[in-house]
Amino acid sequence: xxxxAVEMEKAAMILKLxxxxxxxxxxxxxxxxxxxxxxxxEIFKMSQPAIxxxxxxLKDVGLVKEERRGQWxxxxxxxxxxxxxxxxEILKQLPDQDEKLKVLEENxxxxxxx
Amino acid sequence: xxxxAVEMEKAAMILKLxxxxxxxxxxxxxxxxxxxxxxxxEIFKMSQPAIxxxxxxLKDVGLVKEERRGQWxxxxxxxxxxxxxxxxEILKQLPDQDEKLKVLEENxxxxxxx
DNA sequence: TGTATATATAAGCAAATAATTATATAATGA
DNA sequence: TCATTATATAATTATTTGCTTATATATACA
Numbered sequence: 711x712x713x714x715a716v717e718m719e720k721a722a723m724i725l726k727l728x729x730x731x732x733x734x735x736x737x738x739x740x741x742x743x744x745x746x747x748x749x750x751x752e753i754f755k756m757s758q759p760a761i762x763x764x765x766x767x768l769k770d771v772g773l774v775k776e777e778r779r780g781q782w783x784x785x786x787x788x789x790x791x792x793x794x795x796x797x798x799e800i801l802k803q804l805p806d807q808d809e810k811l812k813v814l815e816e817n818x819x820x821x822x823x824x
Numbered sequence: 825x826x827x828x829a830v831e832m833e834k835a836a837m838i839l840k841l842x843x844x845x846x847x848x849x850x851x852x853x854x855x856x857x858x859x860x861x862x863x864x865x866e867i868f869k870m871s872q873p874a875i876x877x878x879x880x881x882l883k884d885v886g887l888v889k890e891e892r893r894g895q896w897x898x899x900x901x902x903x904x905x906x907x908x909x910x911x912x913e914i915l916k917q918l919p920d921q922d923e924k925l926k927v928l929e930e931n932x933x934x935x936x937x938x
Numbered sequence: 939t940g941t942a943t944a945t946a947t948a949a950g951c952a953a954a955t956a957a958t959t960a961t962a963t964a965a966t967g968a
Numbered sequence: 969t970c971a972t973t974a975t976a977t978a979a980t981t982a983t984t985t986g987c988t989t990a991t992a993t994a995t996a997c998a
Contacts, residue, residue: 716917718849725914726843730986731836738832747945760987762946781944781995796917800839803910805829844956861975874957876976895965895974940998947992955984962977968970 716796724793727771728800732756733764737787737797739807740774744786753810773797830910838907841885842914846870847878851901851911853921854888858900867924887911 716724728734732754739745739753750761765785768774775788788794830838842848846868853859853867864875879899882888889902902908 716919718852718918718921719845721914721918722843722845722848724843725839725848729836729838729840729843731832732986734836734839735832748943757988758945759947759989763986766946778945778995783945799913799917800835803830803913804832804835807832846956862973871958872975873959873977877956880976892965892975897975941996942998943994943996945993945995947990949988949990951986951988953985953987956982958979958981960977960979963975964973965975966971966973968972 716793720793721796723771724773724796727767727773728797730764733768734804735807735810736764736785737768737773738801738804739810740785740787741798741801742808743811744777744784745811746782746784748782749811749814752814830907834907835910837885838887838910841881841887842911844878847882848918849921849924850878850899851882851887852915852918853924854899854901855912855915856922857925858891858898859925860896860898862896863925863928866928 728737735754736745736750747758747761747765750756750765751758754761765774765776769776769785771793772788772791773793774785777784777786787797791797842851849868850859850864861872861875861879864870864879865872868875879888879890883890883899885907886902886905887907888899890897890899892898901911905911
């Protein structure tokens with residue numbers, strides 16, 4: 711089933727990170743689509759620094775990784791992370807967030823930026 | 825697979841609750857054994873009010889329930905809770921905590937109290 | 939080379955969290 | 969009925985968190 715159980719300390723740390731609605735939704739979205747910061751700014755109607763700070767926390771524990779593409783920095787889930795399978799089991803149980811991206815495409819925000 | 829996905833808001837709330845090492849371990853233990861407050865005080869080497877407050881939070885969202893047995897109040901996981909299957913998937917991936925209870929039995933603390 | 943755009947980072951602050959200490963409640967047993 | 973034990977609750981405090989505003993950096997493009 712699972713190679714090895716996640717340590718309690720690490721598990722609690724991951725859960726605390728995911729225990730924020732914004733970050734949880736980010737990870738759920740990133741699990742199926744790469745996104746850049748400006749898309750999240752649109753989706754969550756939050757300031758750019760607030761978004762960047764959430765992404766920083768996710769990056770610091772290795773849950774997401776970043777990749778610059780020209781002017782933009784794209785984030786994606788780091789599926790090689792030791793805790794990815796732990797996280798994936800949680801994400802599985804969450805509702806699809808694709809309609810959030812669809813809204814961006816409809817109002818053109820997705821195209822403009824990325 | 826799952827009847828219905830857990831709402832993002834609710835999921836984040838549950839994850840935040842479990843994102844504390846003490847509470848996460850409590851729930852993992854309670855998932856297989858009922859326990860009373862004084863046992864947790866021993867296990868975690870924490871003050872009784874601190875333990876009671878953690879249990880209160882878990883009870884407030886319905887993850888655990890309490891049952892008085894004479895002088896003691898026993899806590900157990902509320903498997904009827906709407907979010908139990910969500911939580912159970914997480915607990916599955918955590919290492920067994922039985923040795924923590926074993927320590928209590930060895931030093932007699934488990935018997936004395938409960 | 940200068941300006942605009944995307945992003946990160948730092949500093950400051952208000953709200954939330956998790957502990958402590960002190961006190962209240964409830965059951966047990968002499 | 970009184971002392972003891974188990975637990976809850978309230979008040980206080982220190983720490984952490986998540987935002988804001990201000991500023992820095994890095995790329996693109998005219």
